[in-house]
Amino acid sequence: MTSNESEIRTVLDSRARACEAKDVDRLMSLYSPDIVYYDVVPPLQFAGTEAVRRNFVRWFDGYDGPISLETHDLSIVTSGDTAFVHMLHLDSGKRRNGQQASIWVRSTVCLRRSNGSWAITHEHISIPFDPANLQAWLPAEKDQPA
Amino acid sequence: MTSNESEIRTVLDSRARACEAKDVDRLMSLYSPDIVYYDVVPPLQFAGTEAVRRNFVRWFDGYDGPISLETHDLSIVTSGDTAFVHMLHLDSGKRRNGQQASIWVRSTVCLRRSNGSWAITHEHISIPFDPANLQAWLPAEKDQPA
Numbered sequence: 634m635t636s637n638e639s640e641i642r643t644v645l646d647s648r649a650r651a652c653e654a655k656d657v658d659r660l661m662s663l664y665s666p667d668i669v670y671y672d673v674v675p676p677l678q679f680a681g682t683e684a685v686r687r688n689f690v691r692w693f694d695g696y697d698g699p700i701s702l703e704t705h706d707l708s709i710v711t712s713g714d715t716a717f718v719h720m721l722h723l724d725s726g727k728r729r730n731g732q733q734a735s736i737w738v739r740s741t742v743c744l745r746r747s748n749g750s751w752a753i754t755h756e757h758i759s760i761p762f763d764p765a766n767l768q769a770w771l772p773a774e775k776d777q778p779a
Numbered sequence: 780m781t782s783n784e785s786e787i788r789t790v791l792d793s794r795a796r797a798c799e800a801k802d803v804d805r806l807m808s809l810y811s812p813d814i815v816y817y818d819v820v821p822p823l824q825f826a827g828t829e830a831v832r833r834n835f836v837r838w839f840d841g842y843d844g845p846i847s848l849e850t851h852d853l854s855i856v857t858s859g860d861t862a863f864v865h866m867l868h869l870d871s872g873k874r875r876n877g878q879q880a881s882i883w884v885r886s887t888v889c890l891r892r893s894n895g896s897w898a899i900t901h902e903h904i905s906i907p908f909d910p911a912n913l914q915a916w917l918p919a920e921k922d923q924p925a
Contacts, residue, residue, distance in 0.1 A: 669854065669865060671885040675907045675916040675925035677867060678852070678885065695910075706824070708815065710891055710900065713859025717889040719815060719901050721823060739817040739824065741887050741903045743863040745856060754856065755865050757887045759905030761821045762915045764841075769913040770821040779821035 655693040665752040714746040801839040811898040860892040
């Protein structure tokens with residue numbers, strides 16, 4: 634593992650632990666001021682840390698208690714001061730309506746190094762949808778065929 | 780503009796023109812054999828050029844005639860042999876059912892340079908969905924609030 638890759642893994646681990654603990658300050662410390670974020674929910678994009686922070690708080694508030702965020706099929710590519718990562722997350726927890734749910738999402742995280750520190754400048758989280766009925770496609774298993 | 784950035788723009792332009800012309804051979808020439816693709820439609824991921832090619836052909840076959848693919852809000856970050864790009868696409872055309880439709884999608888394209896040539900090793904295309912009814916969220920304007 635290169636030194637870059639090991640630094641990126643530290644950022645990703647911090648990101649997952651901050652999400653699980655719903656610690657928005659720790660989580661936001663990983664993002665660049667010029668972050669452009671494409672989330673599972675509307676609008677098409679969130680630009681800047683204020684909009685991204687509000688959206689994380691909205692997500693956290695949907696859960697009664699902690700979130701569990703498993704990472705699967707992780708890939709890290711890095712060279713120079715740029716890195717991109719893709720992975721699947723299994724996002725589980727007890728929703729405010731009392732329902733326990735687990736959802737598979739796709740996650741792409743893009744980072745830049747500036748003054749020796751990595752920051753996330755772009756993130757893209759999504760769920761596919763079924764073109765037949767325009768409904769979100771929520772498989773029980775990550776390798777479930779379409 | 781750096782020389783890297785200018786090379787990436789050439790790849791992106793070729794990608795958009797190949798999509799519009801539904802030229803699957805030209806389009807596939809831009810992807811790495813180890814491509815991992817997250818698309819608007821299921822499953823969660825397409826791995827390898829054979830699966831990605833089949834999915835492009837499925838997409839092309841949904842249109843009667845050419846596709847129009849406008850690019851908006853483009854950002855390119857590159858350093859060393861790695862690059863990542865994000866943008867919004869307005870995807871328009873006449874569907875097989877006779878309906879003329881335009882859809883906004885979010886697009887993240889990640890590339891590596893190997894032996895002097897750039898190839899796309901990861902791509903993530905999605906539409907957000909409305910958490911209230913789990914339906915795809917299809918705004919008329921790209922800056923439409925949630």
